[in-house]
Amino acid sequence: MRGDRVYGQALVTEVPAPELHEQLAALSARLEARARELDARKDSRAVFTHAYALMTAQIATELPTDPSFDPGWTVSLAEAFAARYLAALDAYDRSEGVPPAWDAVFRAIGDRRTSVIEDLVFAMTAHIVRDLPHALLDVGLRDSTGRPHIHDFQAVNDVLGHEIQPIVDATSKAYGRFVRFLDRLGKPYDRIITNYGIRLSRGVAWYNAMRLENPDESADAAASIEKSPKVVVDELLNPPVWSLRIALRFVRWLLGFFRKWPEAGPWSRTVS
Numbered sequence: 001m002r003g004d005r006v007y008g009q010a011l012v013t014e015v016p017a018p019e020l021h022e023q024l025a026a027l028s029a030r031l032e033a034r035a036r037e038l039d040a041r042k043d044s045r046a047v048f049t050h051a052y053a054l055m056t057a058q059i060a061t062e063l064p065t066d067p068s069f070d071p072g073w074t075v076s077l078a079e080a081f082a083a084r085y086l087a088a089l090d091a092y093d094r095s096e097g098v099p100p101a102w103d104a105v106f107r108a109i110g111d112r113r114t115s116v117i118e119d120l121v122f123a124m125t126a127h128i129v130r131d132l133p134h135a136l137l138d139v140g141l142r143d144s145t146g147r148p149h150i151h152d153f154q155a156v157n158d159v160l161g162h163e164i165q166p167i168v169d170a171t172s173k174a175y176g177r178f179v180r181f182l183d184r185l186g187k188p189y190d191r192i193i194t195n196y197g198i199r200l201s202r203g204v205a206w207y208n209a210m211r212l213e214n215p216d217e218s219a220d221a222a223a224s225i226e227k228s229p230k231v232v233v234d235e236l237l238n239p240p241v242w243s244l245r246i247a248l249r250f251v252r253w254l255l256g257f258f259r260k261w262p263e264a265g266p267w268s269r270t271v272s
Helices: 018-040 046-062 071-094 100-110 116-139 150-175 179-184 195-213 218-237 242-255
Strands: none
Touching: 018 046, 018 071, 046 071, 046 116, 046 150, 071 100, 071 116, 071 150, 100 116, 100 218, 116 150, 116 195, 116 218, 150 195, 195 218
C-alpha cells in the first residue's frame, strides 16, 4: 500500500538504488524550478513542465527492486528524454532551431487559445510521440549482451499508467479547478492522459524507435513523428464537427477567466 502521495516534492520511498533516487530527484527538481520560472511569466508551458516534474518524482518512488530491472538504463533514458524537452524550451525562447513538432505545440499554447488540459495534452503528445523514440536511441534499445530493455521500459509504463490520472487531476486543480469541464465535451483527450492512452502512446514510441534504428525506415519514421503532434493539435483545436468546434471555442474563452497561476506551484498538494 502506497498511502498518500505528495506530488512535486520528490517524496521517494523504496527506490531500487540510492543513485537512482538522487539522479531522478535532481531531475524532478530541475523541472520544478523551470516550471516555477514559467509560472512567474504566466507562460502556459508551465502546465506540462509541472506535470513532468511530478511524473519524474513518481517514477523514482515506484520503480521495482527485482534483479532483472536495470535502474541505470532507466535513469539514463529519463535524463536523455528530459534533455530533449528542456532543449526545445530553450530553443523556442531563443527563437532558433525549434523542432517542427514542438514549434506547432508551443505556438498553439502561446496563442492562449488553449485550456489547461490542452496545454498538458499537446506538450505530452509532442514529448512522447516525437522525443521518446529519439531518446530511446540516445541510450540504446539493448544492453551489452543484446537483451532488449523492453522489460525496463514496461516498468515505467506501469508506473505512469496507474499514476497519470492523479497527476493530471493535481495539475488541473493547480491551474483552475474548472478545467476538467472540457474533458467531458466528447472525451477528445483519452488518447494520451489515461492509463490506456499513455501505455499505448509509449508502446508506439518504442516501435518508432525501432523504425528510426532501421536505415530503410528511419527517414519516413522521423518525418512521421515530427508531423504527428501538429496533426493532434489541429484536430483538437479545430474538430471537423462545426457545432463541437464552436462549443470548444466558447468553453476555452470561458475557462480563461478561471485560469490561475500558482505562486509556489502545486508542489505541496497531497493526492490520495
